[in-house]
Amino acid sequence: MGIRGEMTNVVPFPTPPRQAEELDLGALFDAHGAWLLRVTERLCGRRDLAEDLVQEIFLVAWKRRHEIEDMQGIRTWLYRVAVNVVRHRHRSENRYGNVLARFKHLLWGTTSGADVSLERYQRGQQVHDIIAKLSPKQREVFVLYELEELEGAEIAAILDISVNTVWSRLRLARAAFKTHWEEVSP
Structure with missing residues (x-):
């Protein structure tokens, strides 16, 4: 209606x-x-x-x-x-993979055959564990630069820090990574 x-x-x-x-x-x-x-x-x-x-x-x-x-x-x-x-x-x-390639002189041994896959997996896990051991500030910069491939200026803007601080933290993160790696590598 x-x-x-x-x-x-x-x-x-x-x-x-x-x-x-x-x-x-x-x-x-x-x-x-x-x-x-x-x-x-x-x-x-x-x-x-x-x-x-x-x-x-x-x-x-x-x-x-x-x-x-x-x-x-x-x-x-x-x-x-x-x-x-x-x-x-x-x-x-x-x-x-690029991060692993940058550190391949540390990562890959001379093992051959079927053990290669297992060794690479184990070393990949070690890399993951080492990244987790970095301080939070170092880890942020390391991941954003090495894994996400961001530029220093982008990282500085994201983290609200200076570009010089980005490079400083990245240098420290790389050094810490290398130190931790040497501790777990034979």
Whole structure:
């Protein structure tokens, strides 16, 4: 009934696009999880890593759900997120590898054969443990410079310190790293 008691044809408003807060992550996973796992595995080349990355992709999807304008394009959007997550992981692995390469004269022995993988794993763990032993201020600079490959000025801005302090802490961190390494190396 209308305002004056007469019948009117009520035309419903079009359904608004799905709001970000209404995103059903479980339904999204059910609909796209297997496909995303397959795509991610192809991008990174390893099933175990792909499984971890898919979880990370859905976490990013949840955090960035406000960017989803149209559920019709969700597959394309998820693909872009997947590519970016895989690229980020690849860069992170390369950065870690670069740090190891810088210290390879300390890290890699002359072991050959099947023992090489185990030795590299153990030495990688030692590197991780040594980084954890650095003072928090040294660790911040070491990680941002060596692993994240940020410039000194960027690190200074992030940590709200001078560029000279960045270089000083980095020098101390490298020296501490070397000292700790010599303690655990035969």
